[in-house]
Amino acid sequence: MIQLFKNIFASLDNKINPIAVKEMRQAVRSRYITLLLQLYLLIELLMTGFYLLTIDVNDLASGGAELFFPLMVLLFIANLICVPVYTSTRLTKEVHDNDAMFSTTLTPMQIVRGKFYCGLLISLLLFSAAAPFIILTYLLRGLDISQILSTLYWSFLTIQAFNCYGIIFGALNINKVLRAIIACIMGFAILGVLDSLPYGFSFISAVSSMDWETFFISTLVFLFLSEAFITLAACLLSPLSFNRMTRPRIFATVSSFSLMIIALIYYGFTSSNVYLEVACAFTFVTALAFLGIGLCERTTLSVRQIQQIPQNPILRILAFPFFTCVGSAVVWFIFMFGLLLAYDSFFDQGIVFEHLVDMDSPFPFLCMILFYITCGMLIRIGIDQWRRDNQSQRLPDNPRIIIYPSPQKGIATVAYTLFLIAVPSLIPLLFIFSHGAEIRELLFFFSPFNYMDDYRANNNAIPIFFGAASICVLIIYSCISFLRYYSLGSTNTAPPKLNTTGKQG
Amino acid sequence: MLVEIKNLVRYFPRTKAVNNISFGFDKGQIFGFVGPNGAGKTTTMRILATLDQPQYGDCFVDGYSVTQYPEKARKLVGFMPDSLPMHNDISVREYIDFYARAYNVQNPTRNKIVNEVMDFTDLHVIADKTLNALSKGMKQRVSLARALVHEPKVLILDEPANGLDPRARVQMRELFKALAENGMAILISSHILTELGELCDGVVFIEKGQLLDAGTISEISQRRSKDSLEAEIRLLRSDDWEQRLKQLSVRLLEIPGVTNPAVAGDHIELTIENGESTAAAILRQLINDGFPIVDFRLRNNQLEDLFMTITNGNVQ
Numbered sequence: 001m002i003q004l005f006k007n008i009f010a011s012l013d014n015k016i017n018p019i020a021v022k023e024m025r026q027a028v029r030s031r032y033i034t035l036l037l038q039l040y041l042l043i044e045l046l047m048t049g050f051y052l053l054t055i056d057v058n059d060l061a062s063g064g065a066e067l068f069f070p071l072m073v074l075l076f077i078a079n080l081i082c083v084p085v086y087t088s089t090r091l092t093k094e095v096h097d098n099d100a101m102f103s104t105t106l107t108p109m110q111i112v113r114g115k116f117y118c119g120l121l122i123s124l125l126l127f128s129a130a131a132p133f134i135i136l137t138y139l140l141r142g143l144d145i146s147q148i149l150s151t152l153y154w155s156f157l158t159i160q161a162f163n164c165y166g167i168i169f170g171a172l173n174i175n176k177v178l179r180a181i182i183a184c185i186m187g188f189a190i191l192g193v194l195d196s197l198p199y200g201f202s203f204i205s206a207v208s209s210m211d212w213e214t215f216f217i218s219t220l221v222f223l224f225l226s227e228a229f230i231t232l233a234a235c236l237l238s239p240l241s242f243n244r245m246t247r248p249r250i251f252a253t254v255s256s257f258s259l260m261i262i263a264l265i266y267y268g269f270t271s272s273n274v275y276l277e278v279a280c281a282f283t284f285v286t287a288l289a290f291l292g293i294g295l296c297e298r299t300t301l302s303v304r305q306i307q308q309i310p311q312n313p314i315l316r317i318l319a320f321p322f323f324t325c326v327g328s329a330v331v332w333f334i335f336m337f338g339l340l341l342a343y344d345s346f347f348d349q350g351i352v353f354e355h356l357v358d359m360d361s362p363f364p365f366l367c368m369i370l371f372y373i374t375c376g377m378l379i380r381i382g383i384d385q386w387r388r389d390n391q392s393q394r395l396p397d398n399p400r401i402i403i404y405p406s407p408q409k410g411i412a413t414v415a416y417t418l419f420l421i422a423v424p425s426l427i428p429l430l431f432i433f434s435h436g437a438e439i440r441e442l443l444f445f446f447s448p449f450n451y452m453d454d455y456r457a458n459n460n461a462i463p464i465f466f467g468a469a470s471i472c473v474l475i476i477y478s479c480i481s482f483l484r485y486y487s488l489g490s491t492n493t494a495p496p497k498l499n500t501t502g503k504q505g
Numbered sequence: 506m507l508v509e510i511k512n513l514v515r516y517f518p519r520t521k522a523v524n525n526i527s528f529g530f531d532k533g534q535i536f537g538f539v540g541p542n543g544a545g546k547t548t549t550m551r552i553l554a555t556l557d558q559p560q561y562g563d564c565f566v567d568g569y570s571v572t573q574y575p576e577k578a579r580k581l582v583g584f585m586p587d588s589l590p591m592h593n594d595i596s597v598r599e600y601i602d603f604y605a606r607a608y609n610v611q612n613p614t615r616n617k618i619v620n621e622v623m624d625f626t627d628l629h630v631i632a633d634k635t636l637n638a639l640s641k642g643m644k645q646r647v648s649l650a651r652a653l654v655h656e657p658k659v660l661i662l663d664e665p666a667n668g669l670d671p672r673a674r675v676q677m678r679e680l681f682k683a684l685a686e687n688g689m690a691i692l693i694s695s696h697i698l699t700e701l702g703e704l705c706d707g708v709v710f711i712e713k714g715q716l717l718d719a720g721t722i723s724e725i726s727q728r729r730s731k732d733s734l735e736a737e738i739r740l741l742r743s744d745d746w747e748q749r750l751k752q753l754s755v756r757l758l759e760i761p762g763v764t765n766p767a768v769a770g771d772h773i774e775l776t777i778e779n780g781e782s783t784a785a786a787i788l789r790q791l792i793n794d795g796f797p798i799v800d801f802r803l804r805n806n807q808l809e810d811l812f813m814t815i816t817n818g819n820v821q
Contacts, residue, residue, distance in 0.1 A: 010612040018606035029594035103554045103584045104607035105576060240558055241573050304573040395514065395525050403514050403560050
């Protein structure tokens with residue numbers, strides 16, 4: 001019997017993520033974690049003590065609620081800041097130092113999941129430290145158990161989504177300050193998106209009754225979002241020769257499909273379009289985000305990728321949107337966006353345009369977004385080409401061999417992301433400070449947000465022209481990429497010394 | 506060849522760290538990787554350990570490309586970097602156990618292997634100490650244990666003797682010899698050429714990213730020394746020992762194939778032309794002449810001499 005238990009434990013032990021084991025061992029000895037817990041407990045104690053000392057006896061009926069929300073805000077903020085910062089800082093150090101861990105057979109996904117479990121453990125520690133105080137708030141009355149549980153639940157899910165989000169930035173090997181700035185900007189944006197969910201993390205409003213359908217779909221969105229962050233972080237840690245974006249794109253496609261089908265089923269039963277909105281929002285945001293990330297990928301295929309191109313012509317065509325290169329990212333985005341529009345028009349709800357981007361005249365807005373995405377793509381390809389033209393060298397003892405510069409993935413990503421996010425957002429700000437009426441007009445004209453309402457609904461010719469030109473550029477570029485990809489797949493260009501397993505012949 | 510490096514190129518913005526180098530070595534061989542600081546040794550080793558990417562060329566470990574199939578190459582390679590990360594929150598045993606887990610060594614084998622590796626590297630005494638509490642020598646041992654934990658076919662050691670005391674160096678040298686005898690291919694970078702000379706079957710000379718020469722020590726010696734050998738002769742100590750030593754020096758001048766015989770302390774140093782056959786003839790002649798020879802030693806060009814010969818004006 002003892003041997004049986006030993007075998008079971010050994011088998012369980014073998015299945016535990018190695019990074020998680022190491023991180024947990026380190027976390028329990030970490031001075032940072034100890035200090036964080038002590039500080040957190042001290043603040044909770046002070047808050048509770050202050051409240052109990054100043055409480056009005058007449059308000060005792062709702063006393064628990066008054067104390068509960070400040071405590072929850074503290075718990076939420078402490079977790080939201082400390083957990084992603086801790087996990088991302090540790091991963092950053094390892095990535096920056098090129099830790100020997102990266103020379104082991106650990107997969108990028110194992111590393112990322114290990115870091116996630118570490119963050120999960122820390123947030124569980126903070127939640128358990130908060131538990132006695134929360135029980136006290138329940139005893140003080142003014143709250144029912146479902147309010148407390150749902151608040152804790154949504155907070156926990158949000159924190160875990162941000163835990164995963166932090167890991168992405170930990171895996172990004174770029175300047176610390178730039179990374180912090182981008183992480184904060186995008187973090188607030190994601191917080192806004194999460195808050196717009198049917199329940200989101202809006203614990204301030206205290207959910208009094210649980211709607212199980214909403215609970216289910218919101219949970220699903222949180223889980224999909226967290227998993228999307230995790231697959232992206234794993235993608236960043238993968239070697240350059242890998243087909244890195246395949247997994248994130250497959251995940252984004254499957255999760256979007258799943259949400260659409262669930263929303264469809266619910267719509268069939270209740271005729272409520274609230275979940276259609278959720279599914280469309282998820283697909284829209286994911287497709288845009290993955291397009292931005294995909295455009296930062298390589299413009300040519302690696303030897304390994306070429307070897308992975310299916311030989312079957314139909315499979316080869318179907319596989320193209322999931323390959324890791326700029327052309328594939330564009331085709332995948334077009335496919336996802338087409339799917340979204342088809343889904344939306346099927347219900348005739350106008351969700352994408354009216355609800356999500358809240359506008360009457362959607363085409364100019366989308367045209368301008370498309371224009372900026374295309375500009376970003378061209379900038380990215382231009383940077384690559386400029387570096388290849390200006391920084392490549394011929395090998396001194398064999399001038400036929402050209403040495404191309406290593407891809408500066410991080411800097412290109414930052415340049416591109418900043419362009420996509422900052423330019424359209426900053427133009428309206430410039431508009432505020434500009435004096436000349438013509439300049440103001442011109443600047444305002446270039447901002448996509450200008451077209452979100454009907455302010456300029458009658459002056460849409462040029463944005464639509466930009467959009468059409470962008471579509472032409474994207475389609476031409478995608479076609480060229482596809483033809484190159486297809487020909488590489490049909491003529492076996494794999495090095496003769498490598499067979500399909502990679503073993504030298 | 507178990508390990509092959511082909512036309513490897515790695516440029517950094519202002520440095521040509523590795524510039525089209527190619528060499529290989531096989532199982533059971535210990536190869537020294539010799540070059541001054543900044544020669545490109547660490548960069549090459551990091552590429553071989555899949556921690557960096559070349560801009561051109563490739564490395565193959567048992568036929569697997571480290572750039573295209575790093576996950577396959579990693580199973581076969583153990584890498585010992587020149588420094589160990591500082592952790593104040595993980596013990597030696599936990600650290601090695603983590604690497605065993607990371608290489609997917611499953612229990613109950615894992616505990617056994619961790620213990621064996623700790624025995625082999627003599628780490629049991631410090632098993633519960635945290636990493637930042639260790640001396641440099643102990644850290645090197647931990648680093649070696651970490652590299653060995655998945656029983657790799659190839660071991661890449663970046664300055665393993667750096668910071669070690671003489672006793673630890675001797676012990677580590679014996680460890681490497683034992684590993685090579687078990688069929689492991691080992692690549693060691695070091696500045697301490699005398700040590701490498703005693704340990705290595707072959708050597709790779711690199712400077713400013715360029716390969717100067719590579720091969721077994723005798724191959725390089727033959728290529729570089731044009732068949733001339735350095736030799737030392739010692740005589741039996743007796744009352745007329747010094748006089749006999751001078752006589753020997755004069756006699757050597759008369760023998761064809763001997764150049765520059767000179768008394769150096771208690772022995773005579775000489776250069777023998779035309780390789781080992783001439784050396785054998787000289788020894789036979791001297792014994793026939795009645796010289797009480799107790800030591801006749803050929804100094805096949807030592808690594809230091811080879812290094813000085815090879816680097817002399819080769820690379821600007």
